[in-house]
Amino acid sequence: MPNTVLTILYVVFLLGMFYVAMYIPDRAKKKKFNKMLSEMRVNDKVVTTGGIMGQITNIQEQFVIIQTGPDKVKIKIKKEAIATVETRKADNQK
Incomplete structure (x- = not known):
């Protein structure tokens, strides 16, 4: 039973790291691009x-x-x- 809890926590941690590594920089890049377009x-x-x-x-x-x-x-x-x-x-x- 403790192994399944650790496994679930490990998977949640990996998904959280994936989110931080992939989506947050992409959101910042998109925000910068939209600002560039609005200032043309x-x-x-x-x-x-x-x-x-x-x-x-x-x-x-x-x-x-x-x-x-x-x-x-x-x-x-x-x-x-x-x-x-x-x-x-x-x-x-x-």
Whole structure:
């Protein structure tokens, strides 16, 4: 009987460690990503998950329109497809 209690406690401990190791860092990463998306502004430079680089020209609820290349091609992409945002230096100085 004491062996089963120890086994159950061991399993609960392992599941708790799994939760701490997997879900808490993921939640922090998701929170940081959502903050980055909410702070995007027009004229910020972005890189998408596909490697497309451009400048934001319009922000909609779920989509962002970016302008790429010297031909000024405009592409409509989902906000979730943005990997990094380089904010304007004028905003960083305020």
